[in-house]
Amino acid sequence: MDMQATKKKVGLKEKYAHMTRGLGWETTYQPMNKVFPYAEFEGIKIHDWDKWEDPFRLTMDAYWKYQAEKERKLYAVLDAFAQNNGHLGVTDARYINALKLFLTGISPLEYVAHRGFAAAGRNFPGVGPRVACLMQSLDEVRHAQTQIHALSNYNKHYNGFHDFKHMIERVWYLSVPKSFFDDAFSAGPFEWMIAIGFSFEYVLTNLLFVPFMSGAAYNGDMGTVTVGFSAQSDEARHMTLGLECIKFMLEQDPDNLPIVQKWIDKWAWRGTRVLTLVGMMMDYMLPKRVMSWKEAWEIYFEQNGGALFNDLARYGIKVPECLSQTAIDKEHISHQAWATFYQYGGASDFHTWMPTDEEMDWLSAKYPNTFDKYYRARFTHWRDEAEKGKRFYNGTLPMLCQVCQIPMLFTEPSDPTQICYRESEYQGEKYHTCSDGCKHIFDDEPEKYIQAWLPVHQIYQGNCFNEGVDPTAPGFDPLAEVLKWYHVEHGRDNLDFEGSEDQKNFAAWRGLATKNV
């Protein structure tokens, strides 16, 4: 549809001024600092909220108009996808497992982002950021809803899509993205803006949506591509909000610099760790790959993030501390994560597999320094064992990082054959983290991170079984009981892709679609 551009009575800048600052007022029944108590809580000093301006100059009336148009376009594609059995057009049914991880691990975060931006909008006294936060809050609930709608098409046909809302609260690997947002939401509004608005949206969201959604297009999944890009179209505004927030804090008072720098360091590292899951999806779960995780990292983090940090240098901001480690890690993390999921394929809500020879050749071409040297032999061995009927499942539970909650699967930056862990002491107890970055975050706020709900600890404490289950009963099977508590159906939602119901159904339905029977 062609949009109708209406002849304007007032220019964009003037309209923006009327529809944002023009709507604000100073409270009189209560002093402003009592109405907005969190604005000062984190030590950030703001002298003039009117200095904040949204460079898009988007106002609510225009917002509704363009968002409605995005929704019309999106739902037309989703209808066509459902009507034409679009799910049978994907390259290979292994791909569908990436969507399960997306629905269970990412869509619930959209909903938390919706709540978080509503709260930030409430807590900022300035009208400019309040309006921008209101829009972002509405965007985020739209993202949650459209992702759920798009993926419900898959839920009609495949396993693992049935209970994401329940799983996000319980399943071991989903605590990684969940705790990232919980950490941000339980901070003050300015730290929330750096965590989500800046680190997640500006520095990292391109890595999540752009290569992954281009990957979905490569794999024939137009429904998901359209949802992803429709969400991403809001993201340009979100990134701008995050960047404006940083600039605003830095311009308002020189005392804000060390606080902002500390948050940038913290959230760049937290974000990098959480994106391990995306790296693994790109390198291992997309049957037809668009680019490697390492390539995406170089374009969107190193080059684009580099341009950004060069620019922020004029305020005294330094590149995040973790950069020297991420330059090493980009060659390893996707392989290490997939190796972990393969070993724990009995405890996940999606299927796993080992790459084919051809896929391993692609990986060694993309990772010439690491894949053949450290990973190929292990993967080939596991594949051979599985062919002999001895598929390796790890029966023990891994130690988790107290901060990022990822199992201790990463290696020492100086030695890729040695698992990395760090230890801190707080009030006579020992706590373990996966890296210098996470240890640093823990040591800065131990009273926050000792409260972490760590899935493995919780299993050992007996908190992850359904009511009435007796762990002392003879023949008690802890994994089976934990899976029941997760709502993961053993033998159907988990284990190998090879031999799964998904694999059989996809092959049978695709056969029906291409042959006369």
Add this chain to the structure above:
Amino acid sequence: MSTVFIAFQANEESRPIVEAVLADNPHAVLHESPAMVKIDAEGKLVIKRESIEERLGRDFDLQELQINLITISGHLDEDDDEFTLAWKN
């Protein structure tokens, strides 16, 4: 000089916009990937309402860019006539 970029969904609505951007910014480089077109430019990129209107044959509001926009990089400034991305260093 750092690179700014803008990416759009690859579709019929974006085509005249991309054409206008490339015509107005001779230093810009186009990258086409599945379902997406990305335009990189050293330092600065300017999108002009008039150039898009010429190709579209109708009035165009620059805020319509949002519908097919995927991502941007650089500081943004938008008014009625121009949508500018730039790094200030």
